[in-house]
Amino acid sequence: MKTGATDIKPELAIRVQDLSFKWPHGTPVLQSCSLDVPKGEFWMLLGTNGSGKSTLLRLLVGLLQPQSGEMQIRQPVGFVFQNPDHQLVMPTVAADVAFGLVEEKLAPDQIIARVREALTAVNLLDLQRRPIYALSGGQKQRIAIAGAIARRCEVLLLDEPTALLDPDTQLDLVAQVRNLVKSRGLTALWVTHRLDELNYCDGAFLLEQGQVVDRGEPERLKQRLMQAPNIAL
């Protein structure tokens, strides 16, 4: 099995080939799953409940190990969970963004500069001293993204980051991630059930029973899913 980003093609940020995963004593979740995400693009991952979307992201970030197949992903990778309360750990906004930099052993002025840059990128510099508990759901998701930007992540993996947000905040977040991808050369893979979010991405994958069954232009996939009542996203 090959993992890491050492020999990934220059035009790609994520490469998954024939990946298979099953839980102990469980049925297969991913079965020869293959996909490529081009560098500097914003792609989405769609599929019915239980089709393996979250499992694929967890494999990509190393939280799970596949039984077979190959994965390559550019480092560092940032992960944004559905529920931001599962990943924001410090009492204030600036402290939380800085927390992710501990391993880099930076000087204090470098940490301050990275935190300011990251909060500016998500338009939340004004809130740097605010307690985490006093943020909205959308603001918390943007802080999680700022943490990844501060760490200079090349790839963002987002697992239904808008699931707990109201519709306006949902579209603000997806538009902001698109802007970050385009302005900073990041690559993002975003799991969603919401077809209106497809308007913001460069391409999408459709996962069914652990395999990619369609991929490509978001508008075409959107039309396919709107005309397929048997695929309940």
Ligand SMILES: Nc1ncnc2c1ncn2[C@@H]1O[C@H](COP(=O)(O)OP(=O)(O)OP(=O)(O)O)[C@@H](O)[C@H]1O
């Ligand atoms: N910790 C676990 N132990 C055993 N089975 C699990 C575990 N986590 C998930 N599964 C199973 O793995 C399969 C794939 O789950 P996964 O969360 O990847 O699906 P998904 O496509 O992200 O679904 P959803 O859209 O509902 O979030 C499901 O059948 C699920 O029940």
